[in-house]
Amino acid sequence: MNRINGWIFDVYADEQGLVVWVIDTAGVAHQLRDTVAPSFFVFGSHADLHAVCVMLSAAHLPVRLRRAERHDLFLRRDLTLLEVQVLRPLLFASIFARVRTFRPALTYYNADLSPAQFYYFEKGLFPLAYCEIQTNAAGWINALEVKDSCWDLEYRLPPLRTMSVRLAGQAANPTHEFRGELEIHTEDRVCVLDTSDPRELLRTLNRLLQKYDPDLLISEYGDSFILPQLIQLANRYGMHLPLNRDPKQAPLSRQAYSYASYGRIVYRSASHLLFGRWHIDLHNAFRMGDYWLDGIFELARLTGLNVQKVARTSTGTGISAIEAATAYRRKILIPYYKREAEDFKSAGELILTDKGGLTYRPIVGLHENVAEIDFVSMYPFIMAKFNISPETINCPCCHNSVVPDIGYSICTHQRGLIPESLEPLVAKRIRYKLGAKELAAGPRQEIYRQRSQAIKGLLVTCFGYTGYKNARFGKIEAHEAITAYGRAVLIQAKEIVEDHGFDVLHLLIDSLWIKKRNSHDDEYPPLLAEITEKTGVPIALEGVYDWVAFLPAREHEKIGVPNRYFGVFRNGAIKTRGIELRRGDTAPWIKAVQQQAIDVLSVAHTRKEFFDQVPQVIDLIRERLAELRAQQVDYHDLALTYRLTRDPQAYRHNTLNAVVARQLSQRGVHLHPGESIRYVITDAQARDPHARARPVDLMDASYGYDVEKYAELLLRAMATILQPAGIDQEQIEQKVAQTPTQPWVWQIPLDWFAPVNPCKSAKAD
């Protein structure tokens, strides 16, 4: 008998049951065995269920069939169903598929969970859990004790050996390129392998894998390019390539696909998962809040999804898995797919309920001494506090019409599935945030930040998921109730701050920007405490701005645009939203100059000082434009990045994007919706559309860039920044043309607090 103390590394099904990889405290990987017999459930007429039983028995499949009683959340009652227990976990998906093909119209439950998930549920386990394990001589697990909790802030992780693989000397997507050298990093050295000699390449790689036996293979474009290339080469030359640690398995590849998410198309390249070893592609990892391994490990522990999977899927899948785990624990049926229609609503109700988050247009202009106050995790907090869940909204037992505006009722008898899943997550995130504040800046704090970001991703999608028609536990009425509470809470906060004499300059879903003449920073803590107390939802001070500029719409200088502003806090920190430098489609050089301009303005503490800085910004623009005109700017810094929303041939207009996408297509680069392109504008006015822009990957320094086009883009970005000073693009151009900037009088905008008859102009030196 063997004892192993270590961390659960990977779990998957194979012919003999389950493979459980454990890494012990010395860093040694153990391939252990166990098994699980998961069940799915079928609901339907007696005759249909009988037919399913007959079919399964006749096929001699390894199943155990029985009658079971389980609760359906949406029907709100216990059902009598057929339980199909699959004795060999590897066959779970195929046996389910067979039944579903046989009787597609029946209702299925617990059918789309993986064997690993069932195993984790049954054993109270999760990925990377620390355990004490006893096995027999053949590696079968006899006893397993979990010595870890996924709710702990402090936990140890296994010592991991890491190897990374990338193509030498380039950051661009290699499907846009056609050759390269392979760079392999291990802990103590870097190998550069020439791809022109595939046999030697494979031999060396083979040796490195054997010698270092990495737990984690980190790649750049390994999913889309490097791993498929290597596997293809190994097949062509009939050579062995031990990418997997489990010698019986071939790497699991998954087709590339495009899907819509966050209102845009995302391209997921093919993925290559390994067995007994993790492969994570830096460029194919889903990282909502810019976290990396520490965030991914936290997600794996919390969601119960394996590391390689959680690294690649959206947080929606993660929150869905957490909800499924809660349901499993409570013996609630987990719907196979969502088929709930919205409850009937009259037209009038639709208008009321469909409003979403509350937004006011900001009061345009440059404002001094503005406080920004934000509700903390507003929607998740509302869901947890007010017990909002698909089964608690308009439940049959309660008629309290408590939801503001829309009058839905919420169950007071039973804790909802979503609140129950959410509450510990909200609490853990707060503990991480508080913990990070107490820690000194350093690696530990960075780990806390990443984990907190990862949980934030779960919380944000949890709200969105309630309104998503295909979510397992989604229900649009729950979504509406959340936003209705959100609006009520925000309005309440607005009234409270106004009672204290503040003006609300801007208001956006869970944030308010407020100011009062001669307000003092000491006023905010009691104000926040009062709002928190009266609304029941915690609110915090994001900061007090020395100045903040709310920008108008381009077409109407008096009409503000939500979430388009820039400002400087008391501590000197700059915050910008919606302006060019925040956008992914702005050239890096334009972003950099806009940032420099804001840096120049950020030394100002008042409106007056802001205006005083304007001539310096003009000087900056003049210098940068001179560099541009002298063709001194590196073309990489002028590259525009765009995400394609359709196939290159499907574009109807000759936009630069379409032109570039087709150029790449002609060069054999197959682009899909959701993939990005990068290009430089070479001659925007050219007759021949193809001469207008050039993909960065097909560019070199011999191609010039379109000076006037980039000058125009720069001036536009600068006009955004100087608009609050009352200066438009034309004035900027005029001033830039004069050297040096001469004393200058222009009409500055009125102060929000200014008397009716203000002085009309100011002089800046």
Added chain:
DNA sequence: AAAGTACGGGG
């Protein structure tokens, strides 16, 4: 003028 196309958020 109308239609087509893309971005935002988080830090």
Added chain:
DNA sequence: GTGTACGTACTTT
């Protein structure tokens, strides 16, 4: 395997 909705900015036709 997959969060929605929508306002804004800009280009092409």
